[in-house]
Amino acid sequence: MNIEQFRKAGYQAIDRICDYYYALQDSKFPVLPDVEPGYLRPLLPSSAPESGEDFSQIAEDYQKLIVKGYTHWQHPSFLAYFPAGFSFEGILGDLYASSVSNPGFNWLSSPSCTELESIVLDWASKMLGLSGSFLNASGVGGGCFQNTASEAALVAIIAARTAYKAAHPDTKLEDMRIYTSTQTHSLGLKAGVILGLTVRALEVTREDNFSLRGDTLRSALEEDKKKGLHPFILIATIGTTSSGAVDNIAEIRTVVTDFPDIKIHVDAAWAGMALVCPEFREMCYLKDINAIADSFSTNFHKWGLTNFDACPLWVRDRKYLIDALDITPPFLRTAQGDAGTVIDYRNWHLGLGRRYRSLKLWFVLRGYGVEGFQKHIRKAVDLNKVFVELVSSSDMLSLCAPPSLALSVFRINPKPSTLNQATLPEDALNDLNKLFYGRISVRKDIFLTQTVLNGQFCIRLAIGSAFTQDVHIREAFEVITHEGKLTLEAWDRLLPRGP
Amino acid sequence: MNIEQFRKAGYQAIDRICDYYYALQDSKFPVLPDVEPGYLRPLLPSSAPESGEDFSQIAEDYQKLIVKGYTHWQHPSFLAYFPAGFSFEGILGDLYASSVSNPGFNWLSSPSCTELESIVLDWASKMLGLSGSFLNASGVGGGCFQNTASEAALVAIIAARTAYKAAHPDTKLEDMRIYTSTQTHSLGLKAGVILGLTVRALEVTREDNFSLRGDTLRSALEEDKKKGLHPFILIATIGTTSSGAVDNIAEIRTVVTDFPDIKIHVDAAWAGMALVCPEFREMCYLKDINAIADSFSTNFHKWGLTNFDACPLWVRDRKYLIDALDITPPFLRTAQGDAGTVIDYRNWHLGLGRRYRSLKLWFVLRGYGVEGFQKHIRKAVDLNKVFVELVSSSDMLSLCAPPSLALSVFRINPKPSTLNQATLPEDALNDLNKLFYGRISVRKDIFLTQTVLNGQFCIRLAIGSAFTQDVHIREAFEVITHEGKLTLEAWDRLLPRGP
Structure with missing residues (x-):
């Protein structure tokens, strides 16, 4: 197909998409x-x-x-x-x-892709009311696109496991524990089978509207610690898939002050988008998320007007991801990467190549x-x-x-x-x-x-x-x-x- | 933006893309x-x-x-x-x-997305000369898109680890070993850090054109087995990133007959596309790949005329993936899935939602x-x-x-x-x-x-x-x-x- 044939087929595609939406x-x-x-x-x-x-x-x-x-x-x-x-x-x-x-895996492989992602995810982060700690502009924290909420949670768990193992090098993988509630999306269990790690799904009740409470978490952590196990991450959910339940991050915040080694990933895949409205921030525990979340993820490709896929993951400290995921062979080295003046997002996620998603979110944020x-x-x-x-x-x-x-x-x-x-x-x-x-x-x-x-x-x-x-x-x-x-x-x- | 505004902006986008390519x-x-x-x-x-x-x-x-x-x-x-x-x-x-x-994670979530992927990856598999065992139509093996070659390898390793642990339940993760060569793409080491597993990168020499030889593999496997370690997968490469080296799959084939527990993933991310030409099949050991590979991956988004991303992974036995990756909570159950009459591709990869990539590969295969x-x-x-x-x-x-x-x-x-x-x-x-x-x-x-x-x-x-x-x-x-x-x-x- 040559350029003029593409023009013709492109117009036709646009027309057919219009017909479809009418x-x-x-x-x-x-x-x-x-x-x-x-x-x-x-x-x-x-x-x-x-x-x-x-x-x-x-x-x-x-x-x-x-x-x-x-x-x-x-x-x-x-x-x-x-x-x-x-x-x-x-x-x-x-x-x-x-x-x-293009597969913009590092800055040089397409500078504007990396730069636009860094800026647009700051726009998104501010729009949702996240703490300034999560901004790329902070130079410390930051956000980047993952493929899906499942992979965002997986990345958070890998980062937490790596941080825990660095602090406690003799820990056996078999003794490490991931915590979720029974209402957490299957991404929790799936991360467990992917990583070969045990997931403990904590009970929640109808009376609590299926929200994870602080006491439940505290009992489990104490029980497991007594058994010699190593709790290292909690996946808390804002808006579960079954019923939209919101885990009680305020209570969880109190509990985890006594367990400084445990990391918190907040999965707000669907409901996170509601944070754009000030009136929903309290019910979503935004203040507590901003206080304790090590990572936070939501899907613009769910309730966020953006075509699949568009799932940012924000972290309070980018080293959390890079320490776990940076592998730089000679063929991926660049002058800018070596100098540390750029973000190479490939070190923030599982794969190497990455889709160019910031453009659509930029268009959507500006258009709406x-x-x-x-x-x-x-x-x-x-x-x-x-x-x-x-x-x-x-x-x-x-x-x-x-x-x-x-x-x-x-x-x-x-x-x-x-x-x-x-x-x-x-x-x-x-x-x-x-x-x-x-x-x-x-x-x-x-x-x-x-x-x-x-x-x-x-x-x-x-x-x-x-x-x-x-x-x-x-x-x-x-x-x-x-x-x-x-x-x-x-x-x-x-x-x-x-x- | 309404439909007519979209039509106008769409035409403009098509025109600008034409200008860009001129x-x-x-x-x-x-x-x-x-x-x-x-x-x-x-x-x-x-x-x-x-x-x-x-x-x-x-x-x-x-x-x-x-x-x-x-x-x-x-x-x-x-x-x-x-x-x-x-x-x-x-x-x-x-x-x-x-x-x-749409995030076509199961058949019902968009039947044509799943069905087209199943058919088009059979077309691609045949075009590359892969064995009939890898066809979706076989009902046993099959192929589906992963995000990148890194994630394809990661999925293969997870499946191999799960299969090995099922056969040897007492094996400690700490004792399991992944094998690559020193020339394997960083995806090998990255999979190791992601999964917390040890990767042994086998030496290759300039004299062998950086190709992994059978004897090198055999010595390493014997040595590690003697130490009580558990080799469970080899990542073999067709066309390394540094120099395009091709591991000697013919020799590897002989070696692994003595190590039936070890799985073989063939990463042909770049060079795999050359299999479309009969004259390159022998140098790429296609016959031996067809004989021993448990999984095979190549990127249509590299040398294969298809816009990023389009990375199929084929397996000889789909249970290999499903046994490792199927988590089905009530909210994902469907009548068709329960009846077993459809493929739910979400059980073949890491995430849940998945991009709709078969359409572009269908267009490209037909167009060219x-x-x-x-x-x-x-x-x-x-x-x-x-x-x-x-x-x-x-x-x-x-x-x-x-x-x-x-x-x-x-x-x-x-x-x-x-x-x-x-x-x-x-x-x-x-x-x-x-x-x-x-x-x-x-x-x-x-x-x-x-x-x-x-x-x-x-x-x-x-x-x-x-x-x-x-x-x-x-x-x-x-x-x-x-x-x-x-x-x-x-x-x-x-x-x-x-x-």
Whole structure:
């Protein structure tokens, strides 16, 4: 393809993206695709072609075969998982970045990539209210993009393990302990299996809204220390995946003053974006995060208007990462790196090459401004309030945990009058709700996901697509209510009749 | 930004990318930017704006402030590191992929993303001549994208460690050993520090062209086994970074029949792409790779025409990865995953969310066809032959290792007649060549990188940009010769005069 062919294909791509978003904002297609596992393989040849093909044919096949298999994360009725960040500014940032394809692993390999990342993550850090200690401009702390929140947590754990081993060289890996809560994202357990280290998941209770409390942490640390084990890091969560729970960082702050060797990583993958609004900072323990977090991570590619991926990790002391991750063979040495006048971000993460993500975040931050971000966050929180009101007014549904920002977790919990028996035992309620979710999950016009909260099967509704409006939440509630009624009718038929 | 504003900004972006490539192919600007460390910070505000800005202003600032700080990896005179993959098809793939921003961690989260990846990596696997065991269609083995070759190797090591620990549960992590050669990319050592495991880098010699030999491996394994240590994986390299050395997989194949517990990961990050040409398969030990490799990785984002990043990892047995990396909390369960009818790629790598990269590789494979890939590889190899001939004709320069595909490593090694002394000792030669590289590296019109081969300081010249032509290699040689002469003159002035 030559430059003029690219211009033509590029215009066409832009036009088709516009067509797609016009159709999407008008809900002209459902959120979930109507394809079965394995649909694509019979539609494509089994090998690459011998000779190159004309791009117009490739673009046609894309429209015809690939688009039909998408789950539409930007669809107004996408209420599953957490939202995926999106903005037109983000696409443009990705486009310009892709056009200069480079793996900016050190300053010299593309100075503006490193410099822009350093500046833009300072902008982001300030916008979220993080302490000045986390700024790249501080020369001590700083932030850089990781691939995902999982890898950000992994990097934090590796840094903490390295720091601990440096202070206690005889420690066996087998005796080292990572702490999470039972509600921590699977990134905690996954980091454990990746590193071959043991993770202790601390219990949290429904009464505490699934938040990790200081006393629970203190007991565990004391117990493990007595056993001769070596606690070295806690992964605290701001906004868990199941219910949006927020670990009590204020209490944790008090506890860890007695355990100076333990590092704190704060995983705010989803809810961290709410820190852009002053009114949510207290519930997210921002002050305590700023006081004790060794590292903090949030995903602009979730609730932050930025196309996947864009996950910064900030640290209070960049040496924390570099001491653990700097390997510099001769072929990677540069005059600027040797002189120490630049940041070589490859020493801050797992891989060597790194995507050029700062450009899209720069575009997004400038395009929306702080006010635009605040508006985006508040809109989703307000839409969740609408949903919560609707659930409260229902005699069939109830929340399984307090709503958290733009996330609600609910289930069918019918009043006895709606069933021909007194009350349902917990096991039966779970079966009933699995049936309920089974009905919802085969629909293509709405997408919600399931979870389990301390044994209770429930359904999550997470708001955040830029295209979701009040009407879509009300429609979703109607669908949920409709399927709930049908579930109860089916259930009723399954039950033995009363006298 | 609304849809029509996006259309306008999108067209503008396409046009500007066209302008950029017209200028680049005519070498209208140098390969390296003329900026100093810290150039950008004073040019940008210290915080994100409060209100959103108009995109036309943002796009202007991009052109004015950011482009000037790029190292131009696609420039015809970019001869540093290894090339970064690029094609217009690749940009278009990134653009369409970015437009549906999604983190396709499981099948349901976007069926076509998973299915296309599964199919396209089969196309790629066949194109490179890998064994049918590595095909996703086999239902047993398969391939998926990792972030970089470093992370592919890391994943392979984690899988091998997990398999070894499953077979030998009492093994202490402290006693486990990873094997590499001293020429293995820093990804080996980095994986060691990440995982807290010891890496033993085996010596290779100049006489063996820096290739790992079977006897060296056998002695090390026997020695370590005698010490009670646990060898569990070898990272073998096809095309090392310093000199393009190829480990002797045929000999390694014989050795490992006696050590059935040791897994083999083949890192062919750069040179693997040469497997597309039948004539390079024997020198890359393809037959032996197909016989013994547990995993194999190469970067389409290096020599493979695909914009960063696109690094597949293939395994002979997908359980190898899944056993090590599958963590499935309730909120990630799906009907299709539970039924086992789909691949959930999140269980094949470190993170959870994953970029949608199959689209661009599909575009590139179709746009170029197998013949287009072969032409691209052969062109770079042929250009390297031109460079090698020029070096051979020089009485100042000599190669430090045999040329490997599209990579040459050279240094000044002057004939005694060109200096006022008999011969130079090795230390002085190194000093001379550092001076030489110092001169080359301050130029902006050509970009080469340094390395050290068994103590010998040398300069690498790696060819692979789609825009590099014969004339650019000849120009590069002229620049090198010019700087070499000036280096020798300066050196001559520094030396004590002869009698």
